[in-house]
Amino acid sequence: QQKVQQSPESLTVSEGAMASLNCTFSDRSSDNFRWYRQHSGKGLEVLVSIFSDGEKEEGSFTAHLNRASLHVFLHIREPQPSDSALYLCAVSPGANTGKLTFGHGTILRVHP
Amino acid sequence: EAGVTQSPRYAVLQEGQAVSFWCDPISGHDTLYWYQQPRDQGPQLLVYFRDEAVIDNSQLPSDRFSAVRPKGTNSTLKIQSAKQGDTATYLCASSRTGGGSGNTLYFGEGSRLIVV
Numbered sequence: 001q002q003k004v005q006q007s008p009e010s011l012t013v014s015e016g017a018m019a020s021l022n023c024t025f026s027d028r029s030s031d032n033f034r035w036y037r038q039h040s041g042k043g044l045e046v047l048v049s050i051f052s053d054g055e056k057e058e059g060s061f062t063a064h065l066n067r068a069s070l071h072v073f074l075h076i077r078e079p080q081p082s083d084s085a086l087y088l089c090a091v092s093p094g095a096n097t098g099k100l101t102f103g104h105g106t107i108l109r110v111h112p
Numbered sequence: 113e114a115g116v117t118q119s120p121r122y123a124v125l126q127e128g129q130a131v132s133f134w135c136d137p138i139s140g141h142d143t144l145y146w147y148q149q150p151r152d153q154g155p156q157l158l159v160y161f162r163d164e165a166v167i168d169n170s171q172l173p174s175d176r177f178s179a180v181r182p183k184g185t186n187s188t189l190k191i192q193s194a195k196q197g198d199t200a201t202y203l204c205a206s207s208r209t210g211g212g213s214g215n216t217l218y219f220g221e222g223s224r225l226i227v228v
Contacts, residue, residue, distance in 0.1 A: 046216055
């Protein structure tokens with residue numbers, strides 16, 4: 001059964017400083033990786049989807065996938081206080097399934 | 113384009129009471145999902161439908177939880193005889209099979225349940 005773990009549990013950065021979040025997964029055959037953001041009391045907002053090893057950039061968000069090491073990272077360039085939220089890593093076994101396995105998330109706080 | 117709509121946004125129950133949550137997916141999305149998100153945890157899949165058919169309900173506690181999507185559009189998740197352990201946010205999501213970006217799920221804002 002797929003296991004998804006995220007680190008750190010929480011992260012505090014200053015406005016404009018790069019923020020890096022880590023996600024590890026257990027099933028190397030997983031095909032589909034997404035990062036979501038959740039502001040308090042709100043739904044999930046998809047930030048970036050990645051399906052092959054390497055990097056994928058969407059605005060200020062860059063995902064980096066390395067299947068061999070079972071890691072997918074999220075880098076946030078020049079975060080703003082409005083980026084303070086819960087960041088969730090989601091893994092699915094294939095492109096055509098919505099059976100996502102989520103990590104517990106990283107709480108990001110961005111100080112002005 | 114309207115997003116995924118859920119109601120009610122909040123519910124507070126005593127143990128043993130029942131509650132129903134309603135979800136209206138994005139128009140044209142054939143697949144609908146219900147996730148349970150306990151406080152400070154990631155969402156966990158309960159059940160999902162393609163059109164009106166249940167595709168996977170293996171994680172749905174069948175003795176007290178039920179979900180339907182009778183016409184392949186809106187869906188209702190019902191909890192009977194609620195327990196304190198059911199306290200969580202219930203998220204509905206929808207997607208379009210064969211859509212771009214590898215079947216991206218779009219989530220509603222959730223229905224927050226507190227059982228006292």
